[in-house]
Amino acid sequence: MAIPVRVVYCGAGYKSKYLQLKKKLEDEFPGHLDICGEGTPQVTGFFEVLVAGKLVHSKKGGDGYVDTESKFLKLVAAIKAALAQA
Numbered sequence: 001m002a003i004p005v006r007v008v009y010c011g012a013g014y015k016s017k018y019l020q021l022k023k024k025l026e027d028e029f030p031g032h033l034d035i036c037g038e039g040t041p042q043v044t045g046f047f048e049v050l051v052a053g054k055l056v057h058s059k060k061g062g063d064g065y066v067d068t069e070s071k072f073l074k075l076v077a078a079i080k081a082a083l084a085q086a
Contacts, residue, residue, distance in 0.1 A: 001086045002034040003079055006050040011039030014047055021049075021066050029079060049075060052082040 005025060009018045018037040025033055040046055047059035049066065056078040057063050057071065066072055 002032060003029075003052055003082045003086065004050075005033050005035045005079070007035070007037045008046050008048045008050075009037060009039055010044045010046050011041055012043045015039055017047065017065055024072065025075065025079070028076060029083075032083060033079070051075065051078040052085075054078070 007018050007021065009015065015037070018039075022035050022037065025035060045060060047057075047065055048055060049057035055061075056075055057066060059065060063071065066075065
């Protein structure tokens with residue numbers, strides 16, 4: 001079963017950050033994720049990551065981008081927990 005990962009990002013320039021994160025997650029969990037990205041039509045500053053419907057990372061909430069190993073590992077832990085429940 002593939003774990004759904006949804007990334008809502010500011011469509012005015014964050015797509016490359018989304019694509020980088022998508023590749024890194026797919027490399028970490030090959031064949032186990034269903035990753036989709038949604039760019040907002042206006043400038044929002046969003047970079048929100050939901051794992052199995054649960055908000056795990058929020059730029060608007062103060063998390064910034066997924067630009068450090070600790071932020072990435074937080075996503076990895078959430079995905080592992082979702083996989084364990086699947």
